[in-house]
Amino acid sequence: MSTTTPEQPPGEGPGAHHDPVVSTSPDLEKMTNPESDKLDAGVFKIAGVVVLGAIMSILDITVVSVALPTFQNEFHVSPSMSAWSMTAYTLALATIIPVTGWAADRFGTKRLYLLALSLFVVGSVLCATAWDMPSLIAFRVLQGLGGGMLMPLGMTILTHAAGPHRVGRVMAVLGIPMLLGPIAGPILGGWLIESVSWHWIFLINLPIGIAALIYSFVVLPSDNPEPSESFDFKGMLMMSPGLALFLFGVSSIPGEGTVASAKVLIPAIVGLALIVVFVFHALRTKHPLIDLRLFANRNLTVAVIAMTLFSVAFMGASLLFPSYFLQVRGETTLAAGVLLAPQGIGAMITMPIAGMLADKIGPGKIVMGGVVVLAAGMFVFTQVGADTSYVLLLGALFVMGLGLGATMMPIMSAALASLTHEHVARGSTLMNIVQQAAGSIGTAVMSVVLTNQVLSHQFAGAAMASVDDPSIAKAIPPAALQQGFSEAASSFGTTFTVGLVLVILCIVPAILLPRKKATAPDGSETAAPAMMH
Template sequence: MTQTSDKLDGRVLKIAGVVVLGAIMSILDVTVVGIALPTFQQDFATSPATAAWTMTGYTLALASIIPVTGWAADRFGTKRLYMAALIMFVAGSVLCSTATSIGQLIVYRVLQGLGGGMLMPLGMTIMTRAAGPERIGRVMAVLGIPMLLGPIGGPILGGWLIDIASWHWIFLINVPVGIAALIYAQLVLPKDQPHPSERFDFIGMALLSPGLAAFLFGVSSIPEEGTVAAPKVLIPALAGLALIIAFVFHSLRKANPLIDLHLFKNRQMSTAVVAMSLFAVAFMGAGSILFPSYFIQVRHEDTLTAGLLLAPQGLGAMVTMPIAGAIADRKGPGRVVIPGLVLIALGMFTFTQMDDQTPYWLLLGSLFVMGLGLGATMMPIMAAAIRTLKDHAIARGSTLMNIVQQIAASIGTAVMSVVLTNQFLNRPEIGQARAAAADEAVAGQLAAQLGGPDQLQAFFAQANAAAGEAFANTFVVALVLVVLTLIPALMLPRRPKPLTDEPATEAPPAMMH
């Protein structure tokens, strides 16, 4: 359909409502469970490492199902598949709320992740096809809303539900939202027009999905093990990497692979993938680990308050995201991505200079500035890639970008965790102070060694200052990665191009059964 207006009309906005509802549920469930981990440990009498599998299992299932999404969207149609993913996600949520053991909960979270993993790439495909590639910047601005609300709203919502009810409600809350999204999808989403069936790439599936799961499992184990050389990290990560490399060779030889790597022949797609990878490692790692942990561990705020303190970042992004989407469509994504990265770097610089006494107004102001940059960065980068795709390639391209983002975000989280852990290990007073704070007997022994309660309090203050310094040094790594993202960002288009000027990448012809 030829679009006569560059604005998102009512039809597209109605479709956007469905997609945003599904994406919010999927992304919130990545973050909302984090707040419940101590509760799981207590209720199920389990270790922190085992409880963490409620998050790891969901993430691995989510990453494993993404590669199939592009093929399934073409084969069955986006509407049917999106509604099936919603049903699977809601069913998984209900099962999670009925779990009576930590093992059951982990299994049900995997089922939930299989549904959740399809929602975001499917949503991107549905929105791109509905709006047309010339309005992709505005589309990505809409899809950016749940990506912002997830990390901010997850700890707030999870903490509130656990406080007023129980952990079961962090899953049950998905039921009414999921039912509403299902009805909404049936009424609003356009009728499916699936493509002729391609032969399913079973070999590609057998290589890529287990490869992604194994690689991400290894990477996710780095913070727990404290070193990359641990067998629990090295063995699955190398095995997963070997499977992924084997998939690359398989994909380049096959006519209709599970993920079409020939998309990388498109220079703009390749540039956007590199930029997205660097950005996700830098910002996703800092956003999920460093910001909330600083407020909790150094400023001693509870989780709910820490979540509220991160709100300025989301508010800043909401200001710039719709404006950035319009500018990216009219002037080219490079016009907004580069200023966005500069704003993020300026805001993050404050955190490299902070300590345990830095005024909140300065920290919150810096988060707001970073949010302004975030709104002009993440989704325009994705738009730069998908804008060059046509028809059949849209589902594969959005799937590819989601895989890249998932891998890079996991690597970023692991990198920031390891850097921060090593910073703490270089300052043994932090560990001593935490041990004393958690155990009165240890505190008494330490006070006796230091010469009394006053000296113990001074030691606590010294350890807290050291913790603030550790966080500041870790933010230096994130800042360097943000600055490095400017290199591929400079290669993004900085002027409007007619769609016919940039050869759009199309998928190879389908092979009939």
């Protein structure tokens, strides 16, 4: 990793990208003072900006998920057409993420963050005015272009503000909305749809977005970017559509019920081919869209492997928990969201502690402990039945939350803490791409495993369908219905076992994560990267 030495003017070191987000701001220089080991008021102000953006982006995914039946009735469309309101957002998000690292270097993080917020808010308002499904899908794409930039930009801004010695703690702050989103989303979405109308799941972003725009404009330091590289247009034509096509194919698996469908295979294979071609292109290009040379950093490579396994397991499990409560236990959407709250509470308890410890003793030991606790909680769900005690299930969710809080963001901080200042934007972009792709794969894998398990039982499918259709329940003998719910619970238990295996596999890369305090590229423990200008 190259850094700019004191004799080299900023931006003229080998491969350097001068990013004045740090170096031109006295306030931010103060924030990154290596002598200060605590998060000061300046860092917390910037963290507030980032958390607001993250809350909007993540909540929007989960809030809309509960509105799919409403869209079907409102616009008179099929379930698969309604699901495009989710897919379009995800694909737009995946398309824009690869460009974010270059754009942050080129235009500055503050300008780009304000643009991302604006796109997201405008897209949200337009979604609320949608008159049919195609218009809603188009407006969701615009919203996704803004939402896709918010998380990688937020990580870049926070990492620059805190320096490597405090990155664990600021990642813990950013991790709270990432964990609470899947829990608060269904509760908020269900309440808004039942109490007001579906339009408000989008309009609620307007006041939050305006507040975030004003807050960002005031708090974030001014940009004065001096980019030293050109845009990799060829790389964008390969990576962005390649990633979008691959994720479209993967996300089509649950609806098709098989990997062998043309709707799955064709886009997935074409997308994967484009990504492979991009890899060869990136390794031969001086300034690629995504800098794959970052994998020369051992900590980042290990963290990517750990994040991949974790995201597949966690995102897949996040789909299973509410589905179990809704389809096996017959709970309402609102009640299912409330029942998931212990997981968020557990995560909120351990996340700040894990962030602080990761900064002091390295993330390796913290992630190892978090994975073990997470696996212990998930084991309970591998044994789940149709009438398992809620006390046991909520206790297991709380334990899982404790593990989640000590796992996800320490992995992210392990990847970013040892990168030079000029590589942070590219590193956070890379980690977000990995997280997005792995999450989509996890959701698809768990959906297919669950579907196949349900189909392998005689009455499981009918029992789950009877929850929403009382006429089915009347047509099935009570004994068969009870057997169906037991079979459905067993299907969920088997699927959770797949998630548990993936969680346990996280132990392997966790062993290789750093087990000492983060160091900057110059070898110091507390100096912010590439800032001794």
